[in-house]
Amino acid sequence: MCSDIYLGDPGSHKIYLREGGIRYKTESHINVYNARPERVERRSDYDFNDMYTYQTPGRSLYTMVPNNRLLDTGNLRCQDYFYDVRKTDLRCGKVTVLREMGVFTGQANKNTRIPANLRLPYANFDNNLKRAEFFVLADRMLNQSQYLRMQENLQLLEKFKDLDNQTIYKTDNNWWTGAAARLIEKGVMKGYDDNTLRPYDLVTESEFAKVIANIRGANIQNNNDGPWYTNLVDYWRARGSYIEPQRFITRATAVDLLYEALYF
Numbered sequence: 373m374c375s376d377i378y379l380g381d382p383g384s385h386k387i388y389l390r391e392g393g394i395r396y397k398t399e400s401h402i403n404v405y406n407a408r409p410e411r412v413e414r415r416s417d418y419d420f421n422d423m424y425t426y427q428t429p430g431r432s433l434y435t436m437v438p439n440n441r442l443l444d445t446g447n448l449r450c451q452d453y454f455y456d457v458r459k460t461d462l463r464c465g466k467v468t469v470l471r472e473m474g475v476f477t478g479q480a481n482k483n484t485r486i487p488a489n490l491r492l493p494y495a496n497f498d499n500n501l502k503r504a505e506f507f508v509l510a511d512r513m514l515n516q517s518q519y520l521r522m523q524e525n526l527q528l529l530e531k532f533k534d535l536d537n538q539t540i541y542k543t544d545n546n547w548w549t550g551a552a553a554r555l556i557e558k559g560v561m562k563g564y565d566d567n568t569l570r571p572y573d574l575v576t577e578s579e580f581a582k583v584i585a586n587i588r589g590a591n592i593q594n595n596n597d598g599p600w601y602t603n604l605v606d607y608w609r610a611r612g613s614y615i616e617p618q619r620f621i622t623r624a625t626a627v628d629l630l631y632e633a634l635y636f
Contacts, residue, residue: 454478455492463624466631467495475512475630497624501580504548504571506626507561510583511551513630514558517587524550528557534568560586578604578617581629588636611636 450457450464453471457464470476478493501509526549529540540549548571555561561583563569578601585592585607595602601617608615613632615625 450495453492454495455481455486457495457497461497463497463627467627469634470627470630473512473516475509475516476627495623495627497622497627499623500574500620501623501626502571503569503573503575504552506575506580506583507548507551507555507571509626509630510561510587511554513584513633514555514560514587517589522554522557524553525557526550526553528553529569532563532567532569534570555583574620576617577615577619577621577625577629580621580626581608581615584629584633585636588633590636 448459448464448468450461450468450471451459454467457467461467467476471478476495478495481491481493483491526540529535529549529552530537539545552561552569552571556563582592582601582604585604590607592604592607594600599617605615605617608629611632613629615629
């Protein structure tokens with residue numbers, strides 16, 4: 373058993389650190405990070421050419437979202453909401469805000485080796501986002517922008533040739549069909565030009581970014597002289613966020629864009 377190292381007495385609670393590097397606290401709700409020096413807040417007006425300093429390992433420079441929002445880092449609750457997120461995660465503050473707004477709630481934790489009362493949902497930041505999941509996130513974001521939630525009209529989905537009535541009205545699909553119908557009725561999503569919706573395909577960063585921006589009132593028009601997403605990329609870049617248009621979006625990047633859209 374490793375001996376304990378006493379770090380100090382912030383307030384009325386003693387805080388210890390094990391020699392093996394495993395942090396623990398004597399009582400709940402004690403912020404052990406008070407014993408560490410405060411991390412310098414990143415600024416949004418940095419040189420975008422110097423991406424080696426600010427780019428998260430493994431991420432594209434186009435999807436870098438500057439952490440230019442002041443958060444109460446001593447009161448973050450991400451680890452109380454998600455099994456795989458800790459306070460040290462760079463997205464802890466963002467996902468805490470989105471979780472408490474009811475926008476990003478995570479994926480079911482089906483690990484039966486974990487006691488039921490401790491089985492928090494997974495954030496699964498590294499996983500890609502399917503279009504059906506995207507419909508749900510966008511619908512929740514839409515619900516934050518209006519006073520009354522519309523009753524879905526599932527008949528609007530019958531026009532898509534890749535959806536049959538069994539798929540549309542199947543009870544097991546209610547988690548995404550209602551969201552898709554509301555987005556189509558509000559005009560923030562139209563589907564593909566070949567009259568398909570493709571709910572089980574992966575969604576790209578440009579598709580996700582356009583719908584979220586339109587929900588926030590951007591009304592971005594497609595570019596006719598080049599790639600359709602040119603105006604979209606410029607719009608997000610002007611707000612300090614870079615997207616890689618043709619890459620499939622991860623759940624981590626979705627959190628970044630959803631959070632930044634709150635400040636549009």
